[in-house]
Amino acid sequence: MTNAELNQLKQRYVANGAASPSEQFAARGENALLWDAEGNRIIDFAGGIGVLNLGHRHPKVVEAVKAQLDQLMHTCQTVISYAPYVKLAEKLCQLTPVRGEAKTMLVNSGAEALENAVKIARAATGRSGIICFDGSFHGRSFMTLAMTGKVLPYKNDFGPMPGDVFRAPFPVPYHGISEEDSLKALKTVFKTDIAPHRTAAIVIEPIQGEGGFYAASPSFLKALREICDEHGILLIVDEVQSGFARTGKLFALEHSGIEADIMTMAKSLADGMPLSAVVGTGSVMDASGPNSLGGTYSGNPLACAAALAVIEAIEEEDILARSRALGDKLAKRMAEWQQEFEAVDNPRNVGSMAAFELVADKSSRTPAPELAAALCKKAKEKGLILLACGFWGNSIRFLMPITIEDELLEEGLDIVEASLKELVGQPATA
Template sequence: MTNAELNQLKKRYVANGAASPSEQFADRAKNAELWDADGNRFIDFAGGIGVLNIGHCHPKVVQAVKDQLDKVMHTCQTVMPYEGYVKVAEKLAAITPVRGEAKVMLANSGAEALENAVKIARAATGRNNVICFDGGYHGRTFMTMAMNGKVAPYATDFGTMPGCVFRAGYPVAEHGISEEEAVRRLKMVLKTDANPKDTAAIVLEPVLGEGGFYPAPQSFLEKIREICDEHGILMIVDEVQSGFGRTGKMFAIEHSGVKPDLMTMAKSMAAGMPISAVVGTAEHMDASGGNSLGGTYSGSPVSCAATLAVMEVFEEENILAKSQALGDKLAKRFAQWTSDFDAVVHPRNLGAMAAFELNGQDGQPAPDLAAALCKKAKEKGLILLSCGMFGNTIRFLMPVTIEDEVLEEGLDIVEASLKELVGQPATA
């Protein structure tokens, strides 16, 4: 079917809240390129929103999925378990930097992982409160909508959110929240809203995802760890978007040396197959009773096979080094753009988790310009995403495995689009 025909079906049958604004439909893809239903080629700088760190349709993952389909597609692991689930758990326990001996549960999505992390923290502590941060994004289920540090579009239309969720400031110096101010706000929350004796967990992303790709300072993460230890609160680190090699290490928290009690992960775990995990200190993971965690499709055999293949790819293709090298290339190009264009500000990256912001002539965030850049890039054959509390951040989530020539072609499209939208390079 053509794009036009598929759009007619979308308008007729897909709920408005779930329908993509894109009028192109993916037909096939390979590494950092995809082609739509009309045969048009696009360079993919979105990576399925951080899902495709090793690219579209990596041959090793595709083969692992095909092989698993010939054996077992589904049993529900609580009814009849299978090798893939326990092998994934074994490998995640070995590589995830939580405190002490680790145990694992698998689920289907990042939101499910966060929901279960909160359940585990409540069971382990006997407490209810959860503290999150401005700009954080944790999912679209009711608990995770309450945890998100941004209302629109995730929770705008859905009524009252669950209680016992409180929020502190995330340190973003570019927007007036210093590390000292963020710590002060957190301590104030513990004094005025969330009694430490009733607080189960502090949940944060080591690098804000939807909130704008801001890395938390190491000293801030150390302070969170210290506050958690002081009050017997569990530290939960959300690595759904930053994990599996995006930042140049397997997990972003590794840059700090801080070890949380629980970690969540998803997205690039299985290169496109649906799976997520909660990994945590064994005593916390075992706090709830038998059959209290899980779900019908949680840790499906096919997704587990894909995850194990992804882990092999990371070792065989030195993905972490490639991520760091990609980040260095992006940082160099961003530096050029901040010099050439007044509108491009606040470039940043941790490995290949990279972004810059767009401001107007008044120096204020320019979300309309960010939207226009993404639109212009799409017209030129590049898929690009914006994000951030103010909607003015341009984030880069291309596969770490992107070929150099494809990367440069995509970056050239960004530059050409900037020139068309904000004029020729700025004068000195």
């Protein structure tokens, strides 16, 4: 079927709230390339929104899933378990920076992982309050929507959110919020909204995903760790988008030198298969009763096999070093664009988790979300999938596979540059 024919079916049968605005339909993928239903070639700088750190159809992952499919497809692990689940749990417990002896549970999506992390934290502490941060994104289920720090497009249409969720500003010095401001506001939350002794957990993305790829500094994360320890609060670290080599380490939290009580992960954990995990201190993870956690498809054998292959590939192919090298290349090009274009500012990266800001001008730092949308549209016309993000919608983020070939990377970055020249061709002022 053609793109047009498929688009007609989409308009007729797919709910508007779930439908992609794209009029192209992916038919085949290979590493950092897609081909649509009509054979048009597309460079993918989105990677399924951070799901494909090892690229489309990584050979090792494909082989592992095919081999598992020949053995066992599904049983529901709460009925009778299987080796891939417990082997993956063992691996994640060995690799995840959480305190003490770790334990793991597996579910299907990032939102499910966060939901369960909150359940576990409440069971472990006997408290109900959850504190999150402005600009955060934790999922689209009701509890995670309550935790998400942005109204449009996620929360606007769905009425009241679950209670006992509170929020502090995330430190973004570029937009006038210092670490000191954020910590002071957090202490104000303890005075105005919920007392520390009623707070079960503080939940934070060490690098915000949808919120704009802003990184919490090691000093800020250490301060949160100290606050949590002082008041018996659990620290939940959301690594759904930042995990599995995107930042040059397996998890972004490793850059800070601290450990979480609970960590959530998903997306590139299984390189395209639906899988997420909650990993935490054993005594915390064991706080709720038998059969209180899980789900019909949680930790499906095929997804577990894929995740085990992902972990092997990251080690065997030195993906962490590749991520750091990719980040260096992105930083170099973004710095050049910052010099060349008045609209490009605040380039930033931790490993290959990289973004830059589009602004009205560098002096005012006024966000330019319309320009970000136009850049993504222009790039798409030139055969490149590009994503905007951010609290203001004006950041351009890079989530191409870490395994992208050098020539394809340069081709994609050249498209970004050509699109910028067409949209904001004026040179940056001295």
